[in-house]
Amino acid sequence: MSFVEFLFKNGVIPSDKIDVFLEYWDRSKSDFVKGLESHLNIDERSTAILWADYKELPFDDLANLRFINSVDYASFKEISVIPFNVTNEYVFVAIAPFIDYENLKIFEGSILCVEEFRSLKVKYFVSTRNNILKAFSDIESNNPDIFQKIIFDAIRLQASDIHLTPLKDTFNVFFRVDGDLENYKTYNISSFDVLARSIKVLSNLDISETRRPQSGHFQRGSIDFRVSTHPLIHGENLVIRILNKNKSMISIDNLGFSKDQILYLKKIAKLQKGLIIFCGPTGSGKTTSIYAMLDTMDKVTRNIMTLEDPIEYQIHGIRQTEIRRGVIEFADGVRSILRQDPDVILIGEIRDEETAKMAIRASMTGHLVITTLHSNDSVGAIARLTELGISDSLIADNLVSVISQRLVKKASQKGRMVICEILKINNALAGLISNNASRTQLLQCAIENTDFKNIEDDMKQKIMLGLTLDNT
Secondary structure, eight states, X not given: OOHHHHHHHTTSSOGGGHHHHHHHHHHOHHHHXXXXXXXXXXXXXXXXXXXXXXXXXXBOOOTTOOOOTTOOGGGGGGGTEEEEEEOSSEEEEEEOTTOOHHHHHHHHHHHTTSGGGTTOEEEEEEOOHHHHHHHHHHHHHHOOOOHHHHHHHHHHTTOSEEEEEEOSSEEEEEEEETTEEEEEEEEEGGGHHHHXXXXXXXXXXXXXXXXXXXXXXXXXXXEEEEEEEEEETTEEEEEEEEEETTSOOOOGGXXXXXXXXXXXXXXXXXXXXXXXXXXXXXXXXXXXXXXXXXXXXXXXXXXXXXXXXXXXXXXTTOEEEEOBTTTBOHHHHHHHHHTSOOSEEEESOOOSHHHHHHHHHHHHTTOEEEEEEOOSSHHHHHHHHXXXXXXXXXHHHHEEEEEEEEEEEBTTSSSEEEEEEEEEOOXXXXXXXXXXXXXXXXXXXXXXXXXXXXXHHHHHHHHHTTSBOOOO
């Protein structure tokens, strides 16, 4: 039953006016409200009460509004939804009449970011739009803090990082979205010191230290915020990495890999032993690709264990460990995991000789090891392992594959996709690696003896297929 039919059934709209109000309803909700007032002398408050009856919700005038410190009120103003009280069981929320219920999903997702509300339920009330706007105005006059608004918008826009950069008279806030740094807002510099101190307090950083870089983190519900400070001429630059551990896992079929590449990655994910390396610059999607690969594995019959810094996704059925400085590092973590009867080990990154040697040792002793390594391309990863003290023979005997990847924008410009090259280690390549062959020799062998295509070739193919427009 529509709202118009509800009003007619309850005698609010007379039969001779039903067509007029149906037209108002189809035209716009504001016209409908004006029609109720002009034709039937029904004011805004009465309309809100009627809407509450229609939705079987209580009505509230918000006369006893309670300010809740942990709520980012600014983020809800544009959707006419306001939390106005909290009990041990509920968060009370007022909504304006005719609210788009999709907006309530935005609200509930955001309220779950507040740790103290995670175990509560949302109880909805109806109020007038003017009451709600007045409540927002009262709150804004007493709570000018902009940080909650920045955090909310960054999450809403699916930003990976927040940058706060102080200048002489202003400070700029940037969001990194789909790999690009976008200017979010510019504020007066007078607000910066208070904002920076608030973030540092949240992150357990020294607020008196402004000359040296610091790093820390804080949490809001399931979202982890990694904070880094760096001294600039006009103050400290702050970068906040956003890690949503409950974000949806992306299937390996939807990352941008070609069909042949997907089949190959699924094939090597079933191997019992060996070393698989993903390489590429920071922000190239390596971790997402690895998680998607792990998600294809049988998590019932295989003991899959990880060492990560930090944990970016939580996967059911996988035993995940986060690196903690001074408590558990990568090399020590691998030693411990090897005593846990693992089948598959994810090492978040090989950063030093000790971790490299532990990764090789694990792959030698009947484990499938998946890791990341900093190198410019797939062949460069072999030289990097050599630099880290791994002998050519050990690399040749244990390395299965190197996947070098980048992210480029999709043709739709919404979201990004993988372009990559995959170096598949066969007998011919292993023989060259064990004999310390040059880069040129390795590339030539890969082209002649495998279906190797470099990352530029993968880009060109995806441009021709209309999957990406990026040709940089």
